[in-house]
Amino acid sequence: MSVAPMPSPRAAPIPKPDGILVVDDIVKRFPTPDGVITAVDHVSFAVRPGEFLSVIGPSGCGKSTLFNIIGGLVTGFDGSVTVAGERIDGPHASVGMVFQEESTFPWRTVIENVAFPLEIAGMPKTQRLEKAMHFIALVGLNGFENRHPVELSGGMRQRVSLARTLASEPKILLMDEPFAALDEQTRLLLGDKVLQIQQTLKQTTLLITHNITEAVQLSDRILVMTYRPGRTKRVVEIDLPRPRSSEIVGSDAFGHYVAQVWADLREEATRGLDEAESRAREKK
Amino acid sequence: MTSLALSRVRFLPFALGLGTFLAAALIVEILIRAGLINRFIVPMPSQIVASFERVIVEEHMFERFVMTFKECLAAAALLAIFGISIGAAMHRFELLRRATETWVAAMASAPTVLMYPLFLVIFGRSATTIVMMGFVAGLPAVILKTIEGLSSTRRVLLNVGRSFKLTPLQMFLKIQLPSALPTIFTGFKLGLIFALINVVGVEFLINFGGLGQLINDLAERYDLPGTYAAICFVILVSVIFFIVIEWIERWLTRTD
Numbered sequence: 305m306s307v308a309p310m311p312s313p314r315a316a317p318i319p320k321p322d323g324i325l326v327v328d329d330i331v332k333r334f335p336t337p338d339g340v341i342t343a344v345d346h347v348s349f350a351v352r353p354g355e356f357l358s359v360i361g362p363s364g365c366g367k368s369t370l371f372n373i374i375g376g377l378v379t380g381f382d383g384s385v386t387v388a389g390e391r392i393d394g395p396h397a398s399v400g401m402v403f404q405e406e407s408t409f410p411w412r413t414v415i416e417n418v419a420f421p422l423e424i425a426g427m428p429k430t431q432r433l434e435k436a437m438h439f440i441a442l443v444g445l446n447g448f449e450n451r452h453p454v455e456l457s458g459g460m461r462q463r464v465s466l467a468r469t470l471a472s473e474p475k476i477l478l479m480d481e482p483f484a485a486l487d488e489q490t491r492l493l494l495g496d497k498v499l500q501i502q503q504t505l506k507q508t509t510l511l512i513t514h515n516i517t518e519a520v521q522l523s524d525r526i527l528v529m530t531y532r533p534g535r536t537k538r539v540v541e542i543d544l545p546r547p548r549s550s551e552i553v554g555s556d557a558f559g560h561y562v563a564q565v566w567a568d569l570r571e572e573a574t575r576g577l578d579e580a581e582s583r584a585r586e587k588k
Numbered sequence: 589m590t591s592l593a594l595s596r597v598r599f600l601p602f603a604l605g606l607g608t609f610l611a612a613a614l615i616v617e618i619l620i621r622a623g624l625i626n627r628f629i630v631p632m633p634s635q636i637v638a639s640f641e642r643v644i645v646e647e648h649m650f651e652r653f654v655m656t657f658k659e660c661l662a663a664a665a666l667l668a669i670f671g672i673s674i675g676a677a678m679h680r681f682e683l684l685r686r687a688t689e690t691w692v693a694a695m696a697s698a699p700t701v702l703m704y705p706l707f708l709v710i711f712g713r714s715a716t717t718i719v720m721m722g723f724v725a726g727l728p729a730v731i732l733k734t735i736e737g738l739s740s741t742r743r744v745l746l747n748v749g750r751s752f753k754l755t756p757l758q759m760f761l762k763i764q765l766p767s768a769l770p771t772i773f774t775g776f777k778l779g780l781i782f783a784l785i786n787v788v789g790v791e792f793l794i795n796f797g798g799l800g801q802l803i804n805d806l807a808e809r810y811d812l813p814g815t816y817a818a819i820c821f822v823i824l825v826s827v828i829f830f831i832v833i834e835w836i837e838r839w840l841t842r843t844d
Binding site: 376377395396397399400401403405406407409411420421424472 | 747
């Protein structure tokens, strides 16, 4: 596969709030027995229509908190989140969420799972099953529509969750490490599937991840976060050609981006590790 | 594996269970005939089998069987309606749960059958007393297991529901209840065991109704083979109930 000449890694400027999703100056604190912890500290970014943005950071940087804030599952924070100009202050139809944990409904078949948001929306049965089949085909699960999740592999189940969220036709697809529990090969192949879907639907996507390869493979931009408190450290533009596939991981340009993001992340991950170790020592 | 081999594997547990039962009956028969077990206390299995026809024809077994079955069915329906509803309400309202859960748990281990005089006063010597005693005995198990099932719904499934903006009722009906069904059925089956024991027990105690009354009559006549034959029919009621409940459970919670 041919790739563009190796670009020089550069930090992209944090865009002004002109995207379809605008996260503006978010601060989230949690009370703990040891005092108040600031999980997310003055984080701002915007996602342009059709863009794929990844948020990457070490464990404890507030990625999942950010995911829950944007999805409307966490309230009581400073700052604002707007989708297409509309402020989010709870779960919102414009934002579709795919969770890290396995989240299919085990008592429903694949097609019933995917049709779930359409059923909630009151769509007639024939119509919703037809539409669900479209999204099942999109994630490559044709032939499995009448199976139950227990009969599927972990990767297939995550694709069911993805199809279910896509069936609700959200303006923003929000994913929290959806392939974290899968092996590396499956993760790369599912990355291909996500790229295909992204290409087909022009779906604006925000991916929360700690996997650098995954972030570089899929993203137009990567927002690197600092270890606690979670702040924006840098935004890296990924200038790799589209359409992409997992073959791109062998290219020099890909390796260069991975090295660049790791250079930013390493310092934060080391800090996180050091703090975890010192906490463990204190407990002793 | 060939289909013949498969069918052998499928019927092997049943055959083994039946074989074990018959072997146990045979051992008892031999021990009684050898005089090692007193035949005036324990009748021979062959005598019990021989008494089936007499009990069925002379003691109106079919009518009694149907009566006990109906009483159990009524108690089961009450358990399903009120047990699950009360459990759901206690799960929904934290204050109610904290105020009453310990009492319900204590009631689960209480010998409620001893309350039958109170029920006789309230409902009279009637099938209603028997049904209500069965219902009360099975209620705590259904309530507690309903609470446990609803409480153990995985957080991520609730978050999926929240992300799709489900109303509280939709959240309950579409996510919490189906997720809790396997645990609720465990409670329901437990409740049914207590209900069945109490239904037959109270029939026996107040000498009214179906199989319990028949067992009382036969025991007072010292017709031990007939008494044990009647007990076999009580077991049959239990078996039919559990087959039906398991069939309903499989249908409601089918996942493969």
